[in-house]
Amino acid sequence: MPSRYFKSFFRVMTAGLFVFLSACGGSEAAPTPPPDQQQQEQQAPATIAKNSSYSSPIAISDDDSLIVVTNTLNGTVSLINVAGDANAKLAEIQVGEEPRSVVITPNKAFAYVTNQASGTVSVIDLATQAKVTDITVGVEPYGIALTPDASRAYVANSASNTVSIIDTASNSVVGTINIPGVQPRGVAITNNNGGTGQQFVYVTQFLSQPTASGGPGLDQGSEGKVFVLSTTDDAQIQGVITLAAHDTGFAADRTVFGGTTADPTFAYPNQLQSIVLKNGRGYLPNVAASPEGPVKFNVDTQAFLSVFDVGAKSELAGGTINLHAAVKAQTFTPKLFVANPWAIAFEHASNEGYVVSSASDVLVKITLDDNGVPTVVSLPAEGDTTRVHTIEVHKNPRGIVINNADTRAYVYNFISKDVSIVDLTASPEAELVRIQSTDLPAAGSDAAKFLAGNELFHSSRGEFDEGVSERLSNEGWQACSSCHPDGLSDGVVWAFASGPRKSIPLNGTFSPQNQTGNQRVLNYSAVFDELEDFELNIRGVSGGQGLIVLDGTTNPDPNVKAFDPPNANRVQLHVGGFGAWDAIVAWTQFRVPSPVSPYRNTDASSELGQQIAKGRELFTQANCQACHGGPKWSTPQVDYARVSPFPETIALGKAPEPPVAQLSRFLQIVGTFDPANPIEKNANNFTALGQLGFNPPSLLSISAFPPYFHNGSCPTLECVLENQVHREAGGVTGLLDDAANREALLQFLISIDIKTEPINP
Numbered sequence: 001m002p003s004r005y006f007k008s009f010f011r012v013m014t015a016g017l018f019v020f021l022s023a024c025g026g027s028e029a030a031p032t033p034p035p036d037q038q039q040q041e042q043q044a045p046a047t048i049a050k051n052s053s054y055s056s057p058i059a060i061s062d063d064d065s066l067i068v069v070t071n072t073l074n075g076t077v078s079l080i081n082v083a084g085d086a087n088a089k090l091a092e093i094q095v096g097e098e099p100r101s102v103v104i105t106p107n108k109a110f111a112y113v114t115n116q117a118s119g120t121v122s123v124i125d126l127a128t129q130a131k132v133t134d135i136t137v138g139v140e141p142y143g144i145a146l147t148p149d150a151s152r153a154y155v156a157n158s159a160s161n162t163v164s165i166i167d168t169a170s171n172s173v174v175g176t177i178n179i180p181g182v183q184p185r186g187v188a189i190t191n192n193n194g195g196t197g198q199q200f201v202y203v204t205q206f207l208s209q210p211t212a213s214g215g216p217g218l219d220q221g222s223e224g225k226v227f228v229l230s231t232t233d234d235a236q237i238q239g240v241i242t243l244a245a246h247d248t249g250f251a252a253d254r255t256v257f258g259g260t261t262a263d264p265t266f267a268y269p270n271q272l273q274s275i276v277l278k279n280g281r282g283y284l285p286n287v288a289a290s291p292e293g294p295v296k297f298n299v300d301t302q303a304f305l306s307v308f309d310v311g312a313k314s315e316l317a318g319g320t321i322n323l324h325a326a327v328k329a330q331t332f333t334p335k336l337f338v339a340n341p342w343a344i345a346f347e348h349a350s351n352e353g354y355v356v357s358s359a360s361d362v363l364v365k366i367t368l369d370d371n372g373v374p375t376v377v378s379l380p381a382e383g384d385t386t387r388v389h390t391i392e393v394h395k396n397p398r399g400i401v402i403n404n405a406d407t408r409a410y411v412y413n414f415i416s417k418d419v420s421i422v423d424l425t426a427s428p429e430a431e432l433v434r435i436q437s438t439d440l441p442a443a444g445s446d447a448a449k450f451l452a453g454n455e456l457f458h459s460s461r462g463e464f465d466e467g468v469s470e471r472l473s474n475e476g477w478q479a480c481s482s483c484h485p486d487g488l489s490d491g492v493v494w495a496f497a498s499g500p501r502k503s504i505p506l507n508g509t510f511s512p513q514n515q516t517g518n519q520r521v522l523n524y525s526a527v528f529d530e531l532e533d534f535e536l537n538i539r540g541v542s543g544g545q546g547l548i549v550l551d552g553t554t555n556p557d558p559n560v561k562a563f564d565p566p567n568a569n570r571v572q573l574h575v576g577g578f579g580a581w582d583a584i585v586a587w588t589q590f591r592v593p594s595p596v597s598p599y600r601n602t603d604a605s606s607e608l609g610q611q612i613a614k615g616r617e618l619f620t621q622a623n624c625q626a627c628h629g630g631p632k633w634s635t636p637q638v639d640y641a642r643v644s645p646f647p648e649t650i651a652l653g654k655a656p657e658p659p660v661a662q663l664s665r666f667l668q669i670v671g672t673f674d675p676a677n678p679i680e681k682n683a684n685n686f687t688a689l690g691q692l693g694f695n696p697p698s699l700l701s702i703s704a705f706p707p708y709f710h711n712g713s714c715p716t717l718e719c720v721l722e723n724q725v726h727r728e729a730g731g732v733t734g735l736l737d738d739a740a741n742r743e744a745l746l747q748f749l750i751s752i753d754i755k756t757e758p759i760n761p
């Protein structure tokens with residue numbers, strides 16, 4: 001046992017904290033106490049948590065004195081002394097890659113941190129302020145929560161679709177539960193019976209899946225899920241709570257689809273990042289999706305707070321609300337919608353809580369009635385009682401905790417890398433101070449440019465060097481990340497102008513291995529070829545004024561089109577001295593994370609390892625690389641100079657398609673388009689683009705991005721391989737008629753991530 005372990009061992013033993021004794025082992029063996037001492041341990045009052053534990057990037061100790069916060073982009077956690085408002089950073093400790101979630105044991109001895117990209121949980125000794133050990137868990141661990149006696153930690157592994165149970169006495173995994181869903185993410189654990197005996201564990205599924213009678217692309221076609229586990233039964237799932245679509249309170253003009261000028265719209269809960277329990281209810285802030293056309297400002301992504309009844313294991317009738325609807329009802333201007341609700345915390349002695357609006361950089365105050373039904377609180381200002389009570393924090397807040405005294409809220413800001421300390425005793429509540437939790441990159445550096453791009457991608461507002469703001473969407477409605485969380489995909493099939501289109505993850509847009517300019521032709525219909533073309537999305541879909549401006553002004557330049565003139569290097573707004581679009585492009589090119597394959601650590605000689613190797617052979621034999629080759633795992637790339645006049649042949653879709661410019665030479669017909677299918681409609685009720693084929697998508701980390709094909713018609717990769725026209729599109733027939741061959745190829749597809757050797761066309 002190295003000496004630093006001894007030091008902390010004795011320090012904590014003298015403090016009389018028995019939990020430490022059982023938790024000090026790590027990978028080193030702890031001395032087994034003599035039997036009489038074991039007896040004594042069981043009788044000694046255990047240290048029990050005051051509150052129900054929930055996964056969050058920021059945690060507070062039970063005595064209100066210490067904050068531990070993840071620095072996701074830096075691979076560290078910071079310890080901040082908040083006793084008596086000391087508000088001083090104590091230490092910054094290296095953990096693994098992409099730390100996401102942290103919990104503190106009730107005796108304040110240890111913190112447990114999930115590292116998404118490393119597949120580990122780091123254990124931090126809070127007395128010595130040092131990492132004790134890393135525990136290997138499943139692939140892409142995200143949420144973590146503790147049982148009230150801190151004997152166990154439950155970890156949601158989003159890529160392996162499992163929950164790992166860590167025994168904190170031995171710091172080892174003692175159980176793994178398969179979750180029959182997609183991307184388990186947020187975790188909360190009850191604190192029943194004074195925190196002793198059986199507890200229940202709630203695990204969210206990040207992306208919603210189609211209902212039995214529904215399907216992708218429909219406002220009411222999918223549902224959210226929460227899985228219920230028991231701490232006394234590691235074998236059985238105790239229940240599944242479904243969270244349904246609801247009326248958003250916003251009407252859409254659907255006359256082109258045979259509807260009315262004011263059809264009600266529905267949205268289903270999606271991106272179930274967080275879950276918090278209070279008084280027998282579960283609360284899940286989420287980015288709800290309303291994918292039916294028109295896809296645009298105020299009828300696409302919504303801001304739900306879904307609520308379920310813990311006892312009944314079902315959604316609470318009349319409980320779920322849309323925070324955006326409260327902003328709609330506000331007469332005070334300017335309005336600010338509260339995009340990307342990402343986290344929530346409640347006061348302990350009251351029914352008040354705060355939802356973190358991650359993209360709009362504010363907290364939204366809510367209150368619960370006796371039945372636990374939330375309402376948005378108003379902030380009477382200038383005589384206007386409709387004004388939604390929001391509290392400004394810093395850039396891209398993603399987590400919140402409230403101290404036991406209910407006097408302070410601590411908010412983790414992902415982009416500004418600081419903690420906003422909010423005074424809850426002030427009226428109205430206000431940010432008191434910000435504590436930098438890790439260093440920001442040097443001004444003007446590449447790292448600063450990536451961070452500026454990351455900021456713009458995740459913001460619904462934007463703050464520019466030119467002194468303007470609120471350019472990224474109409475009244476803070478949404479961010480790029482509302483459909484591309486962390487630059488990836490929300491799994492939603494949106495009724496876009498080209499037709500039904502699954503949100504494409506941006507991890508395969510540029511080559512992750514040869515980053516100099518190897519960029520895909522964009523979108524399923526090859527209707528764009530530059531990131532900057534998404535200026536049209538900011539303006540058209542999100543209702544913002546955009547970033548490309550007329551020279552010498554901050555007025556939007558009206559001359560923005562898909563191909564001619566080119567949109568890179570246009571006169572644009574700036575952030576931190578960088579062109580706003582230049583920064584978004586740089587971030588996309590160099591920093592979008594690519595999910596780790598659930599098979600990353602597979603032994604090549606194992607049965608699965610051999611299957612994967614056989615699948616790779618079959619991929620090559622079937623000539624899949626003709627369309628999905630190279631480091632992007634998508635063959636088409638911009639191989640021409642973007643100049644005016646535009647050098648490429650552009651096809652204008654065939655009647656009855658609308659005349660939309662497509663880079664037709666990159667399109668491939670693979671048997672996935674049926675113009676008779678009623679969902680193949682575009683935003684004006686014309687037949688969708690598809691007769692000329694589709695732009696082959698990237699297969700990088702493909703197992704993380706269901707459903708498949710442009711219209712989401714395949715829920716699984718098995719389904720993709722059943723399409724004979726597509727699987728033989730490389731010109732090789734018969735090879736994949738054999739189910740065993742398809743099975744091996746499937747395993748190879750699941751194994752593809754950035755560590756996989758590319759196959760060149």
Ligand code: HEC
Nearest residue numbers: 479480483494498501502503504509520522523524525534
């Ligand atoms: C309402 C949801 C939504 C929003 C908001 C959104 N996207 Fe997308 N994004 C999509 C969908 C759906 C596609 C696929 C579109 C298609 O194929 O026609 C897509 C495709 C893309 C692609 C193509 C990637 C590739 O490799 O082909 C890029 C790049 C992109 N989006 C960037 C952005 C940026 C930048 C923003 C913010 C300015 C943004 N998106 C906002 C849904 C959205």
Ligand code: HEC
Nearest residue numbers: 622624627668672694695696697708709710720727729730
């Ligand atoms: C001739 C070009 C071509 C060949 C060869 C080809 N594909 Fe594809 N592939 C496509 C196109 C185009 C799509 C998108 C179709 C759509 O969305 O409707 C696609 C989609 C996919 C998808 C779904 C991706 C997503 O994000 O939706 C997978 C997985 C896939 N292909 C795997 C393969 C495999 C495995 C092979 C070899 C057996 C193969 N493809 C051969 C063109 C091709």
